[in-house]
Amino acid sequence: MLQATMLPPMRKRQKRTEGAEGPSFGVEVKFPEVRLYLVEKKMGATRRGFLAQLARAKGFLVEDILSDQVTHVVSEQNQAPGLWAWLRGRGLKNLSAVHVLDISWFTDSMKEGRPVALEARHRIQDILPEASPHPPMVELSRYACKRRTSTENHNEIFTDAFEVLAESYEFSQCDSQCLAFRRAASVLKSVPCPLQHVGAAASLPCLGGHTRAVMQEILQYGQSCEVEKILCNDRYQMLKLFTSVFGVGPKTAEKWYRGGLRTLKDALEDPSIELNSMQKAGFLHHKDISQSVSRAEAMALGDILHETALGISAHAVLVLTGGFRRGKAFGHDVDFLLSTPEKGKEEILLLSLVDSLRRQGILLYCDHHTSTFDINNMPGVSFEAMDHFAKSFLILRLYDSQVEGGLQRVEGQDDGRSWRAVRVDVVTPPMERYAFALLGWTGSRQFERDLRRFARKENRMLLDNHGLWDNTKVLLTAPPHPAQTDGSSPLVLLG
Ligand code: UTP
Ligand code: MN
Numbered sequence: 001m002l003q004a005t006m007l008p009p010m011r012k013r014q015k016r017t018e019g020a021e022g023p024s025f026g027v028e029v030k031f032p033e034v035r036l037y038l039v040e041k042k043m044g045a046t047r048r049g050f051l052a053q054l055a056r057a058k059g060f061l062v063e064d065i066l067s068d069q070v071t072h073v074v075s076e077q078n079q080a081p082g083l084w085a086w087l088r089g090r091g092l093k094n095l096s097a098v099h100v101l102d103i104s105w106f107t108d109s110m111k112e113g114r115p116v117a118l119e120a121r122h123r124i125q126d127i128l129p130e131a132s133p134h135p136p137m138v139e140l141s142r143y144a145c146k147r148r149t150s151t152e153n154h155n156e157i158f159t160d161a162f163e164v165l166a167e168s169y170e171f172s173q174c175d176s177q178c179l180a181f182r183r184a185a186s187v188l189k190s191v192p193c194p195l196q197h198v199g200a201a202a203s204l205p206c207l208g209g210h211t212r213a214v215m216q217e218i219l220q221y222g223q224s225c226e227v228e229k230i231l232c233n234d235r236y237q238m239l240k241l242f243t244s245v246f247g248v249g250p251k252t253a254e255k256w257y258r259g260g261l262r263t264l265k266d267a268l269e270d271p272s273i274e275l276n277s278m279q280k281a282g283f284l285h286h287k288d289i290s291q292s293v294s295r296a297e298a299m300a301l302g303d304i305l306h307e308t309a310l311g312i313s314a315h316a317v318l319v320l321t322g323g324f325r326r327g328k329a330f331g332h333d334v335d336f337l338l339s340t341p342e343k344g345k346e347e348i349l350l351l352s353l354v355d356s357l358r359r360q361g362i363l364l365y366c367d368h369h370t371s372t373f374d375i376n377n378m379p380g381v382s383f384e385a386m387d388h389f390a391k392s393f394l395i396l397r398l399y400d401s402q403v404e405g406g407l408q409r410v411e412g413q414d415d416g417r418s419w420r421a422v423r424v425d426v427v428t429p430p431m432e433r434y435a436f437a438l439l440g441w442t443g444s445r446q447f448e449r450d451l452r453r454f455a456r457k458e459n460r461m462l463l464d465n466h467g468l469w470d471n472t473k474v475l476l477t478a479p480p481h482p483a484q485t486d487g488s489s490p491l492v493l494l495g
Helices: 045-057 080-088 103-112 156-171 175-189 209-221 225-232 234-243 250-258 264-269 277-284 295-312 346-359 431-442 445-459
Strands: 035-038 072-075 099-102 317-321 334-339 363-369 390-399 419-428 461-463 468-470
Touching: 035 045, 045 103, 072 103, 080 099, 099 103, 156 175, 156 209, 156 225, 156 234, 156 250, 175 209, 175 445, 209 225, 225 234, 234 250, 234 264, 264 277, 277 363, 295 317, 295 334, 295 346, 295 390, 295 419, 317 431, 334 346, 334 431, 346 363, 346 390, 346 419, 431 445, 445 461
Parallel strands: 035 072, 072 099, 334 419
Antiparallel strands: 317 334, 363 390, 390 419, 461 468
């Protein structure tokens, strides 16, 4: 019963399309050449969701995000000038090739159960003959959670540079500078077109003098002197190399660097270094797990875990989360949420799952964190800390034959193996905490950080992976605490 109201669990070997999982997951796509996008303005989120579901059930592809993949934009009750101005501001590469249509085309197509032929009456005509070469800069919020961001980054030349600077500050434990560059990168990822001059960034939030100077240099010379210096810096390179090993954080990397280590081999051979089991596994599978994971590989792992979980409990619910849930094509690991409506049985389900993976011979490493979740201790003091749900950090073996299209080929790495190692995280919240855990594990990190900041500063509420509280510390949706004698009642769950 409960399962039916959640995101659909993963199923085995079904036709799927990148970026179109979620509600359409598992439904056969009948018209792959048509990719719909429903404009939420005027239509409203509820009706949009309903229409999207209807179309998906009829085999249409409906994109949640407006990207260059969309072929048909459907709008209801929007005036042509406003709609077209909005579409131009989205930074699409070839807007003129997109069919911009009235809801009547959608309704006719739903009636027919197929995309009906386009007629003049269906089209919403552009009143300007040509699209402006410089789309107007959209106003962006200071909060990442209030910005629309697609997976397409039009300003990679700047954001890559900011990432190097952020990482370098992170290695030096300069947290505020590190965060400033991560914030700036996040803002630029929301800009729907390439920035051609620093003036165009004048109205953007979170860009300080330092970030603007770096941008100016890149625009003028194609690179930033400061960034180039960091990239050539021995310490930066070494810390980057050491932290690329699973289980090695910035502090350990710094210690190794100070101790004179310069290669991974040095670290392995130094008798004074005692590696913990996570680091041992990290070294053993370093090549494999430093290579990105493709969406097809993530889906294959989803199939394996889902089948294994269902073999343990028919009520098991498994959902892909993290970067892949946001539509990313590649990730550094694969994140899953596992739960069950059977109260208090989540952790045992996870332990059984790990055990079964071990028996199948595909478990290469497991670091299990037992649940420390106690609703009576909520909300916790440290909001950036790891959540309290039971979770396992795994390394799994994935075979070529299990992946649609096979494993990714890595140049210069043909050792004849038919498998690769992949990092997988599985977290098991109790079902009544599932929504908050899903929200928290979907990311991105900046989105989550700003969502919490937004809740705290704008709504005087506390949000984390376990729940949402108002500042009087009353748990939303939970029954009144026995100690609650002041007559105040719990608030209603948001969204
Ligand atoms: P990841 O580090 O896996 O990031 O954490 P990602 O967005 O999926 O990116 P790649 O592709 O793997 O590099 C996923 C989300 O889970 C949250 C993080 O905040 C992040 O947004 N998370 C991670 C937690 O809430 N708690 C944790 O203990 C770990
Ligand atoms: Mn991830």
